[in-house]
Amino acid sequence: MAATSTGIHHRSYASELALRHTSAEKFRLVLVVLAVLAVPFVVSPYWLTIANQIGIAVIGAVGLNILVGYTGQISLGQGGFLAVGAYSSAILHVRGDLPIPLSILLATLTTAVIGAFFGIPALRLKGLYLAIATLASQEIILFAVRNWDAVTGGRDAISIPRMELGRFVFRQDFHWYWVILPIAVLAVVSARNLFRTGLGRSFMAVRDHDIAASAMGVDVTRTKVLAFAVSSGFAGLAGALTAHYTGIVTWERFTLEESILYLAIIIVGGLGSIAGTVYGAIFMITLPALITRVGQDMQGTLPGIAEKLPAVQVVVFGLVIVLFLIFEPRGLARIWQRLKDYVRFWPFRY
Amino acid sequence: MITRSYRHPLNSSRLEPGEPLLEVSDIRLRFGGITALDEVSLTVRQGTVHAVIGPNGAGKSSLLNCISGLYRPQDGTIVVHTPAGAHDLTRKKPHRIARLGVARSFQNIELFRHLTVLENLMLGRHIHMRNRLTRSLVWFGPARRQEIAHRELVEEVIDLLQIQSVRHKPVGALAYGFQKRVELGRALCMQPALLLLDEPMAGMNAEEKEDMARFVLDAHELAGVTAVLIEHDMNVVMDISDRVSVLDFGRLIADGAPEQVSNDPDVAKAYLGEEVRA
Ligand SMILES: Nc1ncnc2c1ncn2[C@@H]1O[C@H](COP(=O)(O)OP(=O)(O)O)[C@@H](O)[C@H]1O
Ligand SMILES: [Mg+2]
Numbered sequence: 001m002a003a004t005s006t007g008i009h010h011r012s013y014a015s016e017l018a019l020r021h022t023s024a025e026k027f028r029l030v031l032v033v034l035a036v037l038a039v040p041f042v043v044s045p046y047w048l049t050i051a052n053q054i055g056i057a058v059i060g061a062v063g064l065n066i067l068v069g070y071t072g073q074i075s076l077g078q079g080g081f082l083a084v085g086a087y088s089s090a091i092l093h094v095r096g097d098l099p100i101p102l103s104i105l106l107a108t109l110t111t112a113v114i115g116a117f118f119g120i121p122a123l124r125l126k127g128l129y130l131a132i133a134t135l136a137s138q139e140i141i142l143f144a145v146r147n148w149d150a151v152t153g154g155r156d157a158i159s160i161p162r163m164e165l166g167r168f169v170f171r172q173d174f175h176w177y178w179v180i181l182p183i184a185v186l187a188v189v190s191a192r193n194l195f196r197t198g199l200g201r202s203f204m205a206v207r208d209h210d211i212a213a214s215a216m217g218v219d220v221t222r223t224k225v226l227a228f229a230v231s232s233g234f235a236g237l238a239g240a241l242t243a244h245y246t247g248i249v250t251w252e253r254f255t256l257e258e259s260i261l262y263l264a265i266i267i268v269g270g271l272g273s274i275a276g277t278v279y280g281a282i283f284m285i286t287l288p289a290l291i292t293r294v295g296q297d298m299q300g301t302l303p304g305i306a307e308k309l310p311a312v313q314v315v316v317f318g319l320v321i322v323l324f325l326i327f328e329p330r331g332l333a334r335i336w337q338r339l340k341d342y343v344r345f346w347p348f349r350y
Numbered sequence: 351m352i353t354r355s356y357r358h359p360l361n362s363s364r365l366e367p368g369e370p371l372l373e374v375s376d377i378r379l380r381f382g383g384i385t386a387l388d389e390v391s392l393t394v395r396q397g398t399v400h401a402v403i404g405p406n407g408a409g410k411s412s413l414l415n416c417i418s419g420l421y422r423p424q425d426g427t428i429v430v431h432t433p434a435g436a437h438d439l440t441r442k443k444p445h446r447i448a449r450l451g452v453a454r455s456f457q458n459i460e461l462f463r464h465l466t467v468l469e470n471l472m473l474g475r476h477i478h479m480r481n482r483l484t485r486s487l488v489w490f491g492p493a494r495r496q497e498i499a500h501r502e503l504v505e506e507v508i509d510l511l512q513i514q515s516v517r518h519k520p521v522g523a524l525a526y527g528f529q530k531r532v533e534l535g536r537a538l539c540m541q542p543a544l545l546l547l548d549e550p551m552a553g554m555n556a557e558e559k560e561d562m563a564r565f566v567l568d569a570h571e572l573a574g575v576t577a578v579l580i581e582h583d584m585n586v587v588m589d590i591s592d593r594v595s596v597l598d599f600g601r602l603i604a605d606g607a608p609e610q611v612s613n614d615p616d617v618a619k620a621y622l623g624e625e626v627r628a
Contacts, residue, residue, distance in 0.1 A: 013501045017494065193489035197497060199481035205473050208462035215418055217448035217477035
């Protein structure tokens with residue numbers, strides 16, 4: 001490969017297939033890695049909690065983007081699948097006495113299978129109708145969780161003992177950061193990998209044109225079900241991590257609002273963009289935290305603001321989604337791309 | 351003109367030239383009150399360019415859709431022959447039919463709009479790839495090797511169709527003529543046994559038509575790809591096809607060598623009729 005003033009020239013397909021080409025891109029990657037490694041040492045405990053939440057949200061949102069952004073199947077059910085992952089892992093660990101890593105793995109697979117089942121309506125329905133069907137699956141799952149007392153404990157929370165490794169106990173956010181971060185990175189990288197192979201391309205083919213895809217030999221039925229399974233698997237993993245990280249599982253954490261938050265993350269980040277999903281998760285998790293923080297700081301000057309914070313958060317949340325849908329439907333990923341181009345070609349404009 | 355040799359055969363059929371590859375027998379297709387195809391029978395032989403012509407609404411696209419499994423005829427059989435035996439297509443799903451080596455292009459370009467030319471062509475390789483979820487997620491190893499291996503054939507098709515300059519562009523952004531070429535390319539990447547082309551030259555000017563006709567002939571001559579070609583332009587048809595079937599109001603009104611068909615009074619009437627209607 002050679003990067004010259006005329007552009008980037010590759011001498012092999014292998015070099016062209018790499019994700020990072022130029023030294024500038026590699027340098028930027030190194031900076032990001034250093035920053036991410038430095039986070040737990042420089043930020044306050046409050047923001048470290050947020051960082052861990054972001055890590056988990058990245059995993060679940062990447063899964064949702066695989067389904068919505070890359071396969072074109074809208075879903076309002078991600079919250080339900082997070083619940084399946086969280087409850088499965090908690091039950092396997094607490095009642096089944098399995099070690100946590102194994103519980104998480106099995107919970108991921110269980111959620112994938114259940115997700116595939118709830119993906120069956122996608123074989124017949126599209127767009128708004130599918131949205132309603134997935135909304136139904138969200139509600140069915142939560143209904144089952146609340147009422148299947150024998151297995152889930154019904155409306156009562158399940159509390160989970162802290163994770164241990166030998167004599168070491170994962171108590172603080174600092175410890176969990178080093179668990180969540182590598183798993184989130186793995187989730188991002190593997191999703192990125194998926195879409196540079198034939199399998200990922202068949203997902204996008206179904207999204208862009210299902211009839212043409214079938215004429216290319218893509219089994220559309222199988223592909224849609226698989227996309228639901230993969231997407232739910234990511235959600236299951238995120239849910240399982242939430243369970244062990246917070247040490248408690250309750251159904252209230254996985255309501256429709258959670259599904260909408262995940263949808264908002266991928267819309268704001270960029271549908272069909274893995275990097276965008278990461279930006280979206282950072283943005284949508286940081287924003288409410290920031291509003292809370294600012295509100296608390298202004299408590300002195302503006303008494304009574306604390307009670308209004310939840311309302312402010314809802315309004316800002318809605319506003320952000322609407323603004324992105326109107327002004328940049330391709331999300332933060334596109335904005336970042338334009339920014340990079342601007343810098344690269346500066347001072348020339350076009 | 352073929353200026354270089356290609357390493358990958360574009361034709362996957364192992365039949366002897368002249369053997370029947372596709373046999374359509376007495377198919378009937380109705381949409382409510384409309385009979386789109388009425389007792390149509392024809393045989394496409396290995397190694398030929400078989401043109402299907404006829405006025406607008408004659409049922410040409412419907413015939414192709416029946417062959418590729420998008421429409422289900424109410425009656426009749428469509429059999430494709432492979433070395434493994436004869437397969438009736440009328441009960442098969444489109445992706446199964448594609449796996450038998452039946453590739454096609456569409457009358458109104460049906461590409462994967464948001465994907466690049468390269469990705470579209472790589473999708474033409476789908477039936478030849480082994481996709482495993484775990485391998486795809488890992489990338490390094492079999493998945494990466496497979497991508498590189500299939501890229502070589504795709505690059506030959508890119509050369510053949512002279513679309514090197516746009517390979518990384520999203521197809522949605524390409525000019526019409528390029529899109530038509532990508533669609534042909536995507537079908538060729540399947541290394542088809544049978545290539546179905548629905549008006550590949552429609553909406554083109556004379557020069558573009560000439561290019562396209564040459565690409566079809568190149569593919570045909572290079573690899574002996576058997577092609578069913580739907581075309582409106584009589585001159586093009588007479589130039590490049592070995593056999594011509596004529597449809598009119600869903601019925602087969604003539605079937606034979608180009609010279610024979612062009613002198614057929616029924617055909618003249620059907621085409622004249624169209625001019626009057628138009
Ligand atoms: N999906 C469909 N639904 C209803 N009618 C159709 C459909 N496809 C084709 N037809 C009808 O079948 C007849 C043949 O159409 P078509 O095969 O597209 O003709 P051609 O390709 O020769 O112009 C037309 O009358 C058309 O309206
Ligand atoms: Mg037509």
